[in-house]
Amino acid sequence: MTTIRVHPRLSPALLAGIVVVGLTLIPLGYVVWETATMGPGQLHDLLWRPRVGELLGNTLKLLVTVVALTVVLGVAGAILVVRTNLGAPMLWHALLSAPLAVPAFVNSYGWVSLTSQVQSYWGAVLVVSLSYFPLVYLPVVASLATLDAAPEEVARSLGRGRARAFAGAALPRLLPGILGGALLVGLHVLAEFGALQLLGYPTFTTAIYGQYRSAFASNAGTVLSGVLVTLCILLLLVELLARGRRRYDRVGRSAGRPPEPFRLGAWRPVAWAALLGLTALSLGVPGYSLVHWLLVGSSTEFPIGDLSTALVSTLSLAAAGAVLTVLMALPLAWLAVRRRTTVSTALERAGYIANALPGIVVALALITVSIRVVPSLYQTLPVLLLAYAILFLPRALVSVRSSLEQAPPVLEDVSRSLGQSAWATLRRVTLPLVAPGIGAGAALVFLAISTELTATLLLSPIGTTTLATEFWSNSSSVRYGAAAPYALLLVLAAIPATVMLSLHARPGRASAAEIPRRMELAA
Amino acid sequence: MSAVTLSGISKSYGAQRVLDSVDLHVPDGSLTAVLGPSGCGKTTLLRIVAGFVRSEAGTVSLGDRVVESPGTALAAEKRGVGYVPQEGALFPHLDVAANILYGLPRGRRSKTRLAELLDLAELPHDVARRSPHELSGGQQQRVALARALAPAPRVILLDEPFSSLDAGLRVSAGRAVRRVLRHAGATALLVTHDQGEALSLADQVAVMRAGRVVQVDSPTALYAHPVDPETATFIGGATVVSGQVRGGVALTSLGDLTVRAEDGPARVLVRPEQVRLVELAEAGVHGTVTEVSFYGAQVVVHLDLADGTPVTARGSSAHTPESGEKVGLLVEGAVVAYPESSQ
Numbered sequence: 001m002t003t004i005r006v007h008p009r010l011s012p013a014l015l016a017g018i019v020v021v022g023l024t025l026i027p028l029g030y031v032v033w034e035t036a037t038m039g040p041g042q043l044h045d046l047l048w049r050p051r052v053g054e055l056l057g058n059t060l061k062l063l064v065t066v067v068a069l070t071v072v073l074g075v076a077g078a079i080l081v082v083r084t085n086l087g088a089p090m091l092w093h094a095l096l097s098a099p100l101a102v103p104a105f106v107n108s109y110g111w112v113s114l115t116s117q118v119q120s121y122w123g124a125v126l127v128v129s130l131s132y133f134p135l136v137y138l139p140v141v142a143s144l145a146t147l148d149a150a151p152e153e154v155a156r157s158l159g160r161g162r163a164r165a166f167a168g169a170a171l172p173r174l175l176p177g178i179l180g181g182a183l184l185v186g187l188h189v190l191a192e193f194g195a196l197q198l199l200g201y202p203t204f205t206t207a208i209y210g211q212y213r214s215a216f217a218s219n220a221g222t223v224l225s226g227v228l229v230t231l232c233i234l235l236l237l238v239e240l241l242a243r244g245r246r247r248y249d250r251v252g253r254s255a256g257r258p259p260e261p262f263r264l265g266a267w268r269p270v271a272w273a274a275l276l277g278l279t280a281l282s283l284g285v286p287g288y289s290l291v292h293w294l295l296v297g298s299s300t301e302f303p304i305g306d307l308s309t310a311l312v313s314t315l316s317l318a319a320a321g322a323v324l325t326v327l328m329a330l331p332l333a334w335l336a337v338r339r340r341t342t343v344s345t346a347l348e349r350a351g352y353i354a355n356a357l358p359g360i361v362v363a364l365a366l367i368t369v370s371i372r373v374v375p376s377l378y379q380t381l382p383v384l385l386l387a388y389a390i391l392f393l394p395r396a397l398v399s400v401r402s403s404l405e406q407a408p409p410v411l412e413d414v415s416r417s418l419g420q421s422a423w424a425t426l427r428r429v430t431l432p433l434v435a436p437g438i439g440a441g442a443a444l445v446f447l448a449i450s451t452e453l454t455a456t457l458l459l460s461p462i463g464t465t466t467l468a469t470e471f472w473s474n475s476s477s478v479r480y481g482a483a484a485p486y487a488l489l490l491v492l493a494a495i496p497a498t499v500m501l502s503l504h505a506r507p508g509r510a511s512a513a514e515i516p517r518r519m520e521l522a523a
Numbered sequence: 524m525s526a527v528t529l530s531g532i533s534k535s536y537g538a539q540r541v542l543d544s545v546d547l548h549v550p551d552g553s554l555t556a557v558l559g560p561s562g563c564g565k566t567t568l569l570r571i572v573a574g575f576v577r578s579e580a581g582t583v584s585l586g587d588r589v590v591e592s593p594g595t596a597l598a599a600e601k602r603g604v605g606y607v608p609q610e611g612a613l614f615p616h617l618d619v620a621a622n623i624l625y626g627l628p629r630g631r632r633s634k635t636r637l638a639e640l641l642d643l644a645e646l647p648h649d650v651a652r653r654s655p656h657e658l659s660g661g662q663q664q665r666v667a668l669a670r671a672l673a674p675a676p677r678v679i680l681l682d683e684p685f686s687s688l689d690a691g692l693r694v695s696a697g698r699a700v701r702r703v704l705r706h707a708g709a710t711a712l713l714v715t716h717d718q719g720e721a722l723s724l725a726d727q728v729a730v731m732r733a734g735r736v737v738q739v740d741s742p743t744a745l746y747a748h749p750v751d752p753e754t755a756t757f758i759g760g761a762t763v764v765s766g767q768v769r770g771g772v773a774l775t776s777l778g779d780l781t782v783r784a785e786d787g788p789a790r791v792l793v794r795p796e797q798v799r800l801v802e803l804a805e806a807g808v809h810g811t812v813t814e815v816s817f818y819g820a821q822v823v824v825h826l827d828l829a830d831g832t833p834v835t836a837r838g839s840s841a842h843t844p845e846s847g848e849k850v851g852l853l854v855e856g857a858v859v860a861y862p863e864s865s866q
Contacts, residue, residue, distance in 0.1 A: 410612045413575050416599040417606035418626025419674055432616045
């Protein structure tokens with residue numbers, strides 16, 4: 001008589017999942033442990049300083065204004081493109097998504113190298129908003145494009161005008177997309193280091209970097225990290241509360257019909273002018289600046305040797321990091337899809353924690369932990385790759401998970417019933433089905449690593465130069481011409497991911513439910 | 524092909540007993556339907572035969588080979604049992620031809636074999652290069668069947684194969700599948716919750732309830748002599764009235780009905796098609812029409828007898844009464860009675 005196991009076994013997948021989550025929790029665990037063991041007196045002294053208050057004020061001021069501005073730009077742009085007779089929607093869609101291909105620190109290099117006037121609060125607001133508004137624009141386009149016309153038509157048949165019908169019956173259903181986008185912008189602003197350093201606007205990230213440069217791993221830096229992580233987690237909670245338990249799913253199952261477009265009439269030229277202006281600021285300025293410095297720079301120096309060294313090491317790091325990240329995502333995704341238990345769900349959730357961890361916090365924590373626990377690992381490749389894996393695990397997890405959902409277990413049952421062994425089933429059914437999704441996840445991580453600045457700057461082994469670090473050392477020492485070729489390559493590296501996201505959310509396709517999760521992959 | 528014999532199969536999930544000592548014999552070359560409401564354990568039974576799930580007690584034999592017993596279980600891929608799950612579950616990354624030939628060894632994946640299987644499944648040859656998502660639901664079902672038949676399995680298992688098809692397609696798809704199975708000479712076990720499907724397609728129907736097999740019979744025998752009133756109402760609608768049996772006649776509110784049962788109090792089963800509506804003067808039993816459902820050729824009439832007993836009648840729509848009309852009722856043919864004490 002066989003007995004049924006009620007308790008889950010400690011399977012290899014579960015064991016691997018626990019190890020992965022253990023690794024990803026190192027940075028958070030470090031910050032919590034260090035602040036908890038610091039002693040209340042010292043903690044109080046480090047925390048209640050005018051400097052911390054000033055940084056908090058700066059950070060929150062920037063956060064609130066940038067989130068508000070990106071929501072206005074993103075929502076207005078999405079409505080113009082999807083719901084009006086603006087014309088050339090695919091062109092505008094491409095232009096409004098394109099700023100994602102210019103990493104924020106490259107964008108601010110473009111502005112700073114042209115005018116020092118942006119090195120102020122309003123300058124920071126402008127440049128950072130221009131970099132991040134597509135994070136709101138894309139999810140809103142995706143929800144607008146799949147919105148069914150019926151509720152708005154019902155509202156109009158009940159006596160509402162077009163604008164009031166839209167505000168009452170359509171806008172609430174865009175709320176999840178708007179909130180998701182705003183959350184992403186907020187987390188990006190909190191984690192942004194390169195752009196704000198170039199813009200000379202002090203926030204927690206630049207202050208943590210400054211502490212690290214002057215005093216290495218100090219308690220002051222750790223306390224600042226703790227405050228920054230707390231802000232990120234608070235932001236996640238605010239978004240969770242705002243989203244609430246409301247559901248906006250369509251009732252019924254019909255595919256739905258798109259609504260008739262609003263007629264802009266005399267406002268059409270105004271809309272074109274506004275969008276042209278936005279494009280000029282978000283793409284034109286960095287584009288002009290890049291071309292300008294390329295022309296100026298190439299006349300003085302065009303170090304093909306250094307460039308190719310940096311390119312090769314960037315590509316190798318990105319490839320190795322992508323492989324490691326996907327390998328770490330596999331057990332978590334497998335457990336979440338195929339072995340649904342409270343434990344596996346908790347493990348998967350923990351994999352997403354890195355969403356709230358700025359690169360600078362992860363880097364600093366890994367430096368300190370590696371020095372204390374395994375000094376031989378300090379400033380070596382494994383630590384850098386681990387930092388990449390921790391930072392980008394959420395992106396890989398989203399892709400790997402959805403690819404596993406493409407391979408329901410019933411297909412494996414059918415294969416076994418047709419005489420195929422477990423190995424043949426894996427090779428002939430499961431792998432072909434999940435490979436594209438895993439590949440896409442790996443590609444996204446690869447592209448994200450190739451434009452990653454902060455962790456690379458702090459953790460890269462001595463002598464290793466990447467596109468981002470070379471760009472950084474040149475632009476931060478005001479050698480704008482020398483930085484230009486690296487900036488160009490960074491933009492080229494960011495284009496594929498931008499195209500993927502832009503096509504995924506194009507007006508007229510894609511499922512709205514999928515977009516907020518997909519957007520977690522964004523720059 | 525070979526017979527399937529299950530004896531004493533039991534299975535629990537946690538504290539819940541899903542299968543309770545199930546016995547079933549599926550004769551060689553027959554189509555047996557396992558019929559039961561959802562949650563009665565019929566799908567688990569199928570998965571035990573396929574080898575996807577282990578049983579806790581009992582044995583499964585294919586022909587004279589024991590494939591599942593408490594001590595041993597043959598792996599699913601070694602049983603030679605074809606499986607057609609709900610909605611077909613075609614491999615989405617393979618075209619129709621590759622799906623059908625999937626289970627054949629590389630050397631036997633020939634064009635001629637493919638053509639044979641397409642013909643067998645009554646599929647046009649030009650679907651071979653299409654992707655599963657380009658096929659209609661009924662076509663997907665037949666491709667799944669051809670895929671399962673390709674390695675010439677000993678038994679075919681079908682798990683609610685028509686539940687995803689719409690009503691009109693179900694009947695024709697069901698008939699097509701039965702033709703294909705007959706043609707292939709396959710022994711088949713079909714799981715369904717639809718009694719119409721089970722009665723019209725199967726040679727033998729096993730009715731399951733709460734993890735037990737309550738009756739195994741041919742469709743006609745099952746319909747004519749259900750083992751208890753629950754089975755009777757599950758297999759086609761029926762009116763159950765209480766009455767007294769005396770000397771081969773049941774005295775009920777529907778009149779004195781011919782019955783083969785022992786004397787005593789009994790519950791009497793009257794099928795809707797046994798109830799004929801006539802002029803008031805022609806019958807001793809009268810009722811008031813409460814609802815009329817018109818189906819074209821047929822009409823289903825709901826009535827209340829004078830004492831309030833609800834009765835359902837089904838007949839030709841040539842005689843369609845109005846709601847509220849008073850009519851006479853005649854019961855035709857013999858009825859089935861269950862002694863009250865057995866309940």
